[in-house]
Amino acid sequence: MATPLNQINNGGMIGRMARVGGCLSECIFCQIASSSSTSTTLLHSDDKVVAFRDINPSAFRHYLVIPKQHIPTVKNLQRSPEDFSLVSHMLDVGKSLLHRDAPQSKHYRFGFHQPPFNSVDHLHLHCLALPFTPSWRFIKYSSLGPLGGFIGFIEAEKLLERIKPRVPHPSSM
Numbered sequence: 001m002a003t004p005l006n007q008i009n010n011g012g013m014i015g016r017m018a019r020v021g022g023c024l025s026e027c028i029f030c031q032i033a034s035s036s037s038t039s040t041t042l043l044h045s046d047d048k049v050v051a052f053r054d055i056n057p058s059a060f061r062h063y064l065v066i067p068k069q070h071i072p073t074v075k076n077l078q079r080s081p082e083d084f085s086l087v088s089h090m091l092d093v094g095k096s097l098l099h100r101d102a103p104q105s106k107h108y109r110f111g112f113h114q115p116p117f118n119s120v121d122h123l124h125l126h127c128l129a130l131p132f133t134p135s136w137r138f139i140k141y142s143s144l145g146p147l148g149g150f151i152g153f154i155e156a157e158k159l160l161e162r163i164k165p166r167v168p169h170p171s172s173m
């Protein structure tokens with residue numbers, strides 16, 4: 001017996017909707033953020049972001065903080081109050097988790113990989129409590145590339161400077 005035509009159409013429609021609706025079926029970080037990935041323990045969750053352990057840690061403590069909203073990379077962030085406060089919030093969450101879980105660490109690092117050096121196309125803040133393990137992993141989380149610019153990795157504070165909304169300076173006129 002042939003498959004009824006309406007079933008074929010439904011299948012096609014659902015497939016298209018999943019694509020248009022974003023990354024629900026394909027993006028691993030969206031699955032984690034929506035708690036549909038049961039294998040990931042969330043260290044923090046609020047209405048804007050979630051945090052969890054990096055699956056392949058590069059330091060004594062290595063967490064990721066991601067927005068619940070699917071923002072692909074730092075290139076998609078705007079110089080706007082919304083994006084600035086989102087990244088500030090991600091950094092605050094990462095800092096408080098590391099200060100809680102690695103209070104004895106002397107050095108911390110917070111930042112983002114820039115395309116094409118990012119591993120997953122869903123914005124994620126790397127939060128590292130040093131030392132790096134193994135120590136050569138520092139290369140992956142350092143902002144100095146061969147040309148000395150923000151190649152590969154950009155520290156969160158530098159990104160915040162970049163997307164900080166311009167405020168008018170009444171006194172400078």
Ligand SMILES: [Zn+2]
Nearest residue numbers: 027030070122
């Ligand atoms: Zn996503």
Ligand SMILES: [Zn+2]
Nearest residue numbers: 113118119124
């Ligand atoms: Zn990354």
